[in-house]
Amino acid sequence: MPRTMIDKYPVADGGSYGITTGPDHALWFTLVRSGQIGRLRPGAEPSCHQLEPDCGPTIIVPGPDGALWFTEYRAHRIGRITTDGAVTEFATPTPDSGPYGIAAGPDGALWFTETAADRIGRITTDGQVTEFRLPRTGAFPSAITAGPDAAMWFTMHQANAIGRIDMDGGVTVHPLPVAAGPVGIAAGHDGAVWYVAIASGHVGRIEASGATAEFPVPDRAARPHAITAGADGAMWFTAWAGNSVGSFTSGHVIDVHDLSALGAEPHGITLGPDRAIWVALETGALARVAVEGAETHVTSRHVTGRSPRPSQ
Numbered sequence: 001m002p003r004t005m006i007d008k009y010p011v012a013d014g015g016s017y018g019i020t021t022g023p024d025h026a027l028w029f030t031l032v033r034s035g036q037i038g039r040l041r042p043g044a045e046p047s048c049h050q051l052e053p054d055c056g057p058t059i060i061v062p063g064p065d066g067a068l069w070f071t072e073y074r075a076h077r078i079g080r081i082t083t084d085g086a087v088t089e090f091a092t093p094t095p096d097s098g099p100y101g102i103a104a105g106p107d108g109a110l111w112f113t114e115t116a117a118d119r120i121g122r123i124t125t126d127g128q129v130t131e132f133r134l135p136r137t138g139a140f141p142s143a144i145t146a147g148p149d150a151a152m153w154f155t156m157h158q159a160n161a162i163g164r165i166d167m168d169g170g171v172t173v174h175p176l177p178v179a180a181g182p183v184g185i186a187a188g189h190d191g192a193v194w195y196v197a198i199a200s201g202h203v204g205r206i207e208a209s210g211a212t213a214e215f216p217v218p219d220r221a222a223r224p225h226a227i228t229a230g231a232d233g234a235m236w237f238t239a240w241a242g243n244s245v246g247s248f249t250s251g252h253v254i255d256v257h258d259l260s261a262l263g264a265e266p267h268g269i270t271l272g273p274d275r276a277i278w279v280a281l282e283t284g285a286l287a288r289v290a291v292e293g294a295e296t297h298v299t300s301r302h303v304t305g306r307s308p309r310p311s312q
Contacts (some may be wrong), residue, residue: 003292008262008285011038011046016280018059018070019268024083027272028068029280037081038068040286042274049085051145059102059143059268061110065125070111071099077111078123080104090127094119099274101143101154101185105239107167111152120144120154120165132169138159143185143226145193149208153193155182162195164204174210178202184226184269186239190250196224203227203237203248217246220258226268231275232291238266238279245269245279245289263286 014034026041035053056074139159181199190291201220222242243264265284272278276290
């Protein structure tokens with residue numbers, strides 16, 4: 001039987017929330033409570049870059065320009081940080097918009113959600129912002145990802161739907177068949193888009209046609225939150241209420257890996273530079289999850305050892 005290796009890396013007591021792999025082969029993460037952007041190269045000590053303490057940095061992703069881009073949920077801004085720590089911030093045109101999800105698009109720009117404004121935003125790498133109004137009010141657009149069809153796909157948490165926006169701003173809404181409360185979303189290995197439903201406790205799959213399939217997680221009250229594609233062909237997701245991380249294989253098998261011994265409350269998740277899965281824990285740490293003997297396993301040192309939840 002494969003053995004799961006789970007390591008904990010304390011970083012800072014600031015509410016680790018979003019996480020991604022940067023172009024410098026380091027982990028970059030947001031500290032939503034302390035207003036910081038953190039960086040950790042596996043095997044080295046973490047470092048942090050201070051923003052305004054109450055700006056609420058949330059989701060962070062690599063941009064097409066070699067920098068990292070992130071949302072500031074409380075300050076209503078989009079931020080950019082270079083790998084040497086230089087920060088630039090851009091206000092959204094709509095006041096109090098609550099930007100949350102962000103992802104690089106196929107057009108060389110960054111696309112982001114505005115939870116409080118029912119809009120999807122687009123920002124070029126030189127800071128020019130365009131907004132597109134959604135056809136639903138109170139939809140609470142949350143996470144966003146580039147799909148396999150040269151469009152952006154996003155979750156509509158309160159509208160219980162998955163949205164698609166093309167590069168010209170045309171929006172299609174796909175209502176979900178169950179009361180799901182979708183949050184995290186990511187492109188899969190199979191040409192579909194995958195999402196997690198925090199309210200109903202399932203992993204969902206949606207095709208370009210809008211056809212959906214739902215796969216319940218073992219603990220329906222675990223509140224799955226974020227999802228990413230792993231190097232092993234599986235989709236990996238966090239379950240913050242269940243203090244666990246799950247993997248969903250192409251054979252429709254869900255394995256759950258308990259993180260409660262780490263203090264946990266996992267949120268963001270990403271494929272790391274070492275091909276393992278890395279998770280941001282709100283308790284001020286990162287977790288590394290790898291299956292022994294699998295492609296993703298890399299030997300590393302073992303370290304022993306509440307924030308706003310905009311989309312719960």
